[in-house]
Amino acid sequence: MTAEYKTIVRDGLWDNNGVLAMLLGMCPTMAMTNSATNGLGMGLATAVVMAASSLLVSLFRSRITQEVRIPVFILIVASMVTLVDLCMNAWMHELYKVLGLFIPLIVSNCLPLARLEAFAAKEPVLPSFMDGLFMGAGFTLALTAIGAVREITGSGTLFSDASLLLGPAFKFMEMQLMASDKGVLMMILPPGGFLVTGLLVVGKRMLDVRAGKAIQMGGAHSAA
């Protein structure tokens, strides 16, 4: 793997993580992380869409004029989302039931569009695809982590219903760590989503500081 791809991977998974560093794609991050399984599922779906649309945008990038850039990008993302939606509904129905309303919302999830603008619209096909894929993977990672923390503290389980998402073979992942009524309910309610995300950003900072890196202070479009 060349250095360039290494950076793409590291950026996507950690340094420039969509959720923890760029603060994009916040909505699914909050809404779909009341359990690790949901986070994982949402992350995977998003990753597929991101990889596919990055690929397409990069392919067509020379044909798209400045003025219609955004609508075309949106159209591409929306089509990919619909595609995923239809296919999931038809062939991965259990997962579809879990992710529900939020699959259509991948369309306006700011993360794919931001990556299309920032990367795929300028770079060749393969790196774009990699960027989409690993940004999506980083997104999945963050969502799963947030989901795990919320699930453990809020309901005392981990990866509950993972077998519905991934198939019966993954039953082993489902864990019951404490009695469900001992959990701090708030953690799986809206306040918990914000709280855990905030704390994970702090956690990332601490690790970064320990690794001798500078703290990233802002989100992607914090100065408007």
Added chain:
Amino acid sequence: MKLYPIRGGIHPEYRKELASEKAIVVLPMPHSLYIPLQQHIGAPAEVLVKEGDRVKKGQMIARSQGAVSAPQHASTSGTIKAITEVPAPHPSGLPQTTIIIEADGLDEWGELPPSIEDPFVTDPAELRARVAQSGIVGMGGAAFPAAVKLGLGAQKKLDTLLLNGAECEPYLTCDDRLMREYADEIIDGARIMARALGTPRIVIGIEENKPQAAEIMTRAAAAFPMIEVFTVPVQYPMGSERHLVQAITGLETPARKLTADLGIVVHNVATTRAVHHAVRFGRPLLARVVTVSGAAIRTPNNILTPIGARVTDLIDFCGGFVARPESIVNGGPMMGQPLSSLEAPVVKGTSGILALTAEEINDKPTSPCIRCGTCVTICPCGLSPLDMAAFIKKDKLDVSAKLGVMDCVSCGSCSWACPSHIPLVHYFNYAKGVLRDLDAETRKSDRIKSLAEVRTIRLEKAAEAKRAALAARKPAAQSATAEEKVSA
């Protein structure tokens, strides 16, 4: 006698009893007097004497220069020992040009202008000229040349001269004593000033905590129907002129305007007494009453001090220190400035010298603001000190300016009351300084911009002329230009 409420304010411990019953005593003439060229707001005075000159008491030794300025006079007779840089009575301790007079002990009067027999038929302009010539500046703190203020009468329609006898600062009793001991002179001076200003009415405002002064002044004023004496509630900073005006007339002076725009001119009682001396006897402003007080002073006192005596002279006169002073303050404890050196001289605006112990100051380490809102409630100017300070702390001076930091009169109420002991006023002083600097800088850079433009135009013109000349010379210059290009 209807009074109007003023906003906010505080009730600090006044501790006036330390000096209020001490009659005014005269300071024995010190060995040397240090007379700074600038004891007032405006341009410094211009020296008229040189080293070695002999001067007599009352002789003008520096004359005013510019529209807003005031002359300085020799406070006693003696020789000019030096004209040099001496630390100013100022927290920075920066030096300023000072005339040092070695007293000869004779205290010999020089030639004085004649006294004006009946000021009430004299042309106001002449009265003003006399006041200007006598070097009188406001003695209530700001030290603004009094004659300039008297000139307002010619520009605006005025109806009231307000005598400020509030003396709201803790400790200070000089105005109190002055009113008790020299009421007639004050009243006479006030009438002269009213004449100069053209105001038909004089109002005297005295805080309720000076009942004797109020009584004596009322008695002294009884003969003159144009004069009214008001006792105003004890509420710091009642002595601030805008607030005193509001308390007595109910009028609120608009921001960036003067009380004179409402037809009211405010003067300190000591200022009017100085005017009395200048007009009736031709004597310039040579001495003032200074309250020396504070728990670190052995015997607090009200001292008639020649301008130019050093602070150390006053303190020695009071028997020195009985305790370690935490701060030596020039003025009252609320608005006064810390003195960086005891060698600094007393100037025309010095109303008090306080040697304060740590217990009296009662300052504590700063803790975070708990947003108690006290500062907001008590700010007499309706500001939000906590917000202004927070923005200044984060270097957002422009926001603090928007919140009105320039409107702050530095009365100190907020700092006094803050339970977290945040140096609010210090933040504001800092911000005001920086904002003033920035202002000066923009003005300078505007000037520089125009200078640069002028230069550019000049250069362009010159280049144009050169080109024209070149073109005029000979068309065969073609090859020459080519050569030039190669070399360039």
Added chain:
Amino acid sequence: MFVAIGSLTVMGVVLGGLLGAAARFLAVEENPLEEELKELLPGSQCGQCGFVGCSQYAAALAKGEADITLCAPGGKAVIEVLAKKLGVKADLSGHEEKGPEHAFIVEDLCIGCTRCIRECSTDAIMGANKLMHTIIVEACHGCAKCEKVCPTDAIAMVPVKVTLANWHWQKPEVEPVAHAH
């Protein structure tokens, strides 16, 4: 199926046309920012920012290609107004405020070469050929260009003197009980 494809295509064409039209109407606007920025700069064309002069710096700023902290003569004040205008955070950490300076000519060293006079953009240097030169402090904005051209090192930059007139309180020190970050 054909309804689907058809309606989507029609929508695409219409919207595309609309956006094209929009782009046309929106494109005409010229960037007024540059002018405004130029107003904010000192205007002395000293070139310390690394650009030819203030206009070029302003142009670069407007395009977002230059850092706002480059103008030395403008100091913190200019950085702050630029930050505000451009809606960005001024990072003053790297910017060391030296305080205002002006040039000072050591008259003993001056040989009257007039190089500095030609250099000064505000005519702040007085003197004539072969004669000693002096600086008019009020007109000098401390760009230090003259310092650089002087063949005898007769020009030094000195801080503007603190006097009673321009002294002010320093910012209070950070409170003792406040935070060690």
Added chain:
Amino acid sequence: MKEYVLLMISAALVNNVILARFLGLCSFMGVTTRIDTAVGMGMATTFVITVSSMLDWGVEAFLLQPYSLGYLRTVTFILIIAAAVQFTELIVRKVSPPLFQMLGIYLPLITTNCAVLGVALLLVEGRMNFIGATLFAFASSIGYSLVMVMFAGLRERLALAEIPRMFAGPPIGFIVASLLALAFMGFSGMSAG
């Protein structure tokens, strides 16, 4: 009448777009550093949500439903939103330059604000009539604006606080959002009452 009031309260407060439904969070975290920008963003978004929801309602009722094109919903809605945003920009610029000055910079951000699409999809899910849909969209965006402005006020305050370095910036923003969501839980169960 009463159900419309309930619908609006529920949309604005109880099921607040940001704090309960988790929509539009990127702008919530991104453009709330100052109150005036938050107000601007709120106004612009309110306008776009209301208008595009009305259009989307029309598309749903007259195109998608009759021809069973449910699967094109996402694509058509988002195209309409993108167009509505651009169109708004055009009109505002023509009609009121001062308003454009105020809202202009926010408009492009709105296209990718999932609150807009989210509200439209919720409308379809709720099968509301036109008036209900319009009111719902409007109330939802008012709730959005309210929270944006509140949050911006809080962040302006925080800009003056001595936040520990590890928490400064986004983390403290999340914590404030969390506590705000906690406070809004006080309204939960409101529609039932």
Added chain:
Amino acid sequence: MNSIKRSGPFTHSYNTVQKTMFTVLLALMPATLFNLYLFGWPAILLFCITIGACVAVEAGCLSLADRPVKQTLSDYSALLTGWLLAMSLPPWAPWWVGVLAAVFAIALAKHPFGGLGQNVFNPAMVGRTVLLVSFPVAMTAWVLPHPLFSAGAPGLVEAFAITFGGNMPDTMSSASALGYVKTELSRGIPVTQSMAQVPDLMDRMMGYRAGSLGETSAILILLGGLFLMYKRIISWHIPLSVMGSLFLIASIFNLVDPAHYASGLFHLFSGATFLGAFFIATDYVTSPVSKKGQLVFGVGCGLLIWLIRNFAGYPEGVAFAVLLMNGLSPIIDQYTRPRMFGRTSKGEPLPLSGGKL
């Protein structure tokens, strides 16, 4: 003497943060002692645990942040937060309720913001609401007063079992008035009828009712509040506007439809109205600073309390109302700054002619 660090003033009031907090503690004392007596040993245990936990968490956070621990603890703010937090918990709640609430109050709502004075939400109320939302069962387990040493009151040993073993005897549980009226209403029993079952006004004023550990005695809380006003720690603006607006809106609706809306007096003397109005909503840090702002804040609290009590899922809304208004405080602050001297409320200089007020 040559380096002068600070400008004036050179005299200061004797007011300090520590003294302020201490005075508040003093003002809380009568109500606290009376209620501890009323609810007996389990309440005393919970009270100590909660305060202890708050102080311990504060100390931990301070040392994590590298700040002077002893010096900062002595500003008593954590103690006060713990105290008020304890007063807002169900009196016989198990120990972990107090500890967890303390963690959320101090480590979540206070220190990430930078500690005293920097937080934007009321720490005690954050602690209480997090617990309420997370553990609704434990947080709505009320008991009737069992005064110390009276018959039927738990002794120290039983108290340990209640607080540490979670063995709250079912027989002792009791609904709170607000909760009772609310559930009855939800099954169609009009307020007018269910009102017969709640303790009468006199009992509720004195404090003989089920409720949070420190909220029941309106009279003693009022006493403490008046003491604070006398000491000028708080002003009348917030308490009066909270209670006034609550009373007013409740009374209006009660007049219109007494079957659905309880009376103004009932709202005043139920739940945490008094404690909230005098001690919670008045928290300096999280309420507006100007008097005008405080009135707006108070009215907002009052209306929200009524709204939540009547229409939302929770029987009581003081904590939520306070938190919601905390969230609005910065904005209220910005729009209710006092008028500057000599300027219009917009900040322009006054016109000369209009100088007269």
Added chain:
Amino acid sequence: MKQQHMLSHGLILGVFCLGFGALLAVTDMLTAKDISARALEDRLNSLSQVIPTTLHDNNLVKDAIVMKNEHGKEITVYRATKEGQITGLAYEIFGSGYGGEIKLMLGIDATGKILGVRALAHKETPGLGDKIDAKKGDWILRFSGLSLGNPPVEKWKVKKDGGQFDQFAGATITPRGVVGAIKKGLEFYAANKEQMIDFGAPKASAKEEH
């Protein structure tokens, strides 16, 4: 020139729309069958929890009819038959809970005895009211076998209200809503029995779609 530009933007977007529209349409065609099959499965699945599959040999969805319930809301009544005999009915019932409406599916046999009840959708508080969910507790299972007369009508209440059903600790509103809904559902059958088992009525299946 400008005009052309505008057109070309339109064309670009139009072409993309055309392409992706086609892609989606094709995908829809490919998936449509599976999707409706899944939807049917879903329906049957949830039905099977309230009407055991052993009880019928017909397609419940096909034989469903649409009726108006007592609030005028349209509900689908699924009917199970075995060898032409009606063996069971399933329909949606609604209760009001703590967080709003609770949607349940009630299955009964022809005599009005409960075969099973399941919560379909609710917004009750997790950890408190959500114990009505079969996944979270067995509370909902205890209704099987009961009917309007067993227990007697006046005992169809939670214990707190003097009935026979347990409430959850700290949550009475949810169980009260559920018990009330079931009771009303049973009463609905009692009142509309004739119509519900009439096989001449128009079928609902034609209207089934997404």
